[in-house]
Amino acid sequence: MGGSQAAVPRYSQIVDELRQRIEAGELSPGDRVPSTREITKQWGVAMATATKVLTELRREGLVRVVPGVGTVVESRPSRPVRATRPTAAAASRPGGPSSDASPAAPSDASAGTSSGAASGTSADASLPTASAQASLTTGRIVAAAVTIADAEGLAAVSMRRVAADLGMAPMSLYRHVADKDDLLTRMMDTVIANDPLPADPPAGWRPAIELAARQLWSVFRRHPWLGPAVSVTRPQTITSAMAYSEWMLDTLHSHGLDLQSAFTAHLMLLNYARGIAFNLEAEQEAEAHSGLDSEEWMDAQGPALLTVLTPGRFPALSRLATTGYDLDLDALFEFGLQRLLDGLAPLLSEGSGD
Template identity: 55%
Template sequence: MDRYEQIAGELRERIERGELRPGDRVPSTREITRRWNVAMATATKVLAELRGRGLVRAVPGVGTVVAGSPGPSPSPAPAERPPGRQLPRRPAPEGVLTAERIVAAAVAVADGEGLEALSMRRVAAELDVATMSLYRHVPDKDGLVHLMMDRVFAGVSFSAADAALGWRARLELAAHLLWRTFRAHPWLASALSVTRPQPVANALPFGEWVLSALVAEGLDVPSVFTAYLTLFNYVRGTALNLEMEAAAEAATGQDAEAWMDQQEGMFMELVAAYPTFVRLTREGYDFDLDQLFEFGLQRLLDGLAVLIGQVAPDGRAADGRTPDGRTPDGQDSRSPRS
């Protein structure tokens, strides 16, 4: 049994015994992480399990409460109504529903449980509204994810003072901002595409920042775009591990270090015939994804420094060639000479 199922079982028993009555708040995700010493992803799966069984429901502005009507008193009998007439209905909470609220709830679900847990029904449950009411504000799940990405990138910005930085400092700042964004929203890396880029309006300032820094160094257009995509894809590719690790931790109840400790014996047997692996494993390696990211980023920037160092301020390469490949005497160096 997974850890989240064990915790959900404990809370279910409390509800069934009457310790938690209809309308009572159940522990929040943060309370669950503290009380049971589990990751946030595990805590959110606990509440998702209880919600899926119909034991709890989300109440906007209150939190997650035990499902059912609060209080032991029975509901009064409905008044008789004339045939063909309906009693007045309470105004639905959908009247205050907005695209902003929907997107915010969707981001919260994806942040806590990953993109796989996101569905229109789940978001509706978080907002305590009918699922179909969401479609008045967002087109579908794909459209919702697009709005989520746009909302997240709205928080990625640079100050006017940053514009005075050199190209390397600017790219380093951009990479760190992107990395922190992926860390805060682990689902974002898998949602973004490099081969089929989505038209995310709020991501354009980020791209402009990196592209303009490279253009200012005299690189030709293909080199500028290739360098930009290489930097972006490096950060994104490293960040893909964030959601994978969060999912693995939620499923096993173990963080990466605890899992590696458990696998050490089997791994040592596997590498026994490879002396370099054995020596390095015995000496120990403190794996840290942030350190891995930083090491790779600096090596990538070192490579760009070499490329930029081959370009003079006037756009000519170190040997005098212009960006279109012509030599100082006007010859096209890319064409065979007679």
């Protein structure tokens, strides 16, 4: 029973298939291997399973991550690949290749020892050199995590995955970041800091608020994971985001709102942008699982929707369904922003916001 196909985890089967393609030369050094989203489409597995596939290929030294390109076949495998194939029992136990190690977890050390013994080399041969360890910085760790989150979603980010992409042991990351929560806070701080507000705000409360709101929306746009990651009820300590809060408070308070009302207005605008941004990562995941973009998915739902609307219970929706509606999140954001600012205008000293 232990050797049956059913006992082999699905991710191990996909790893075997990709390993064979690499060994056969179908995928040459430098060629891109399927991304996690492509794996979910091609093999019909969940995103977590697809992430395990790439993590295991990186662990075996078969592939590496190239920023801006993706995961590519490594030119020189760091050790024999077949000897490191995990058994079904090893893959399914806690602390296996997919689990996220904590600082005190012994799984990384034991995994390194077992893989070294299996490949006929010492465990130390696969460990990063002292110079590589010395070159590891907080900035490199955060940048690698942001790259993963941008490409595959926040769920793909783990200490183990980031370490694999950097070619480091997971334990080495904990010298720079306390845990995954600390890493996430640093990720958010970094991407927001990359878009600093100007030193001098434009004249008038409305242009100043529009500038900050649009700039924050653009950050959400570039990093789809950011909207769901930011908490309004349990705010993280994000220094770069405090600059946005200060900008909003200073602008609104200097034009007539008390600080309490100014902060409420700031939270309203932040949560508005964040609420629309929630759709960005959700759409990426839905497209990866279905293989259809939003327009293709809507086209596929059209006949069923029209059947429901035909009896005439919803005449306005029926007309809209037949004429069509082009959902543009940027246009949706801008429309709502202007209506929110229209609502604030009577509370502020400049009224029209000139």
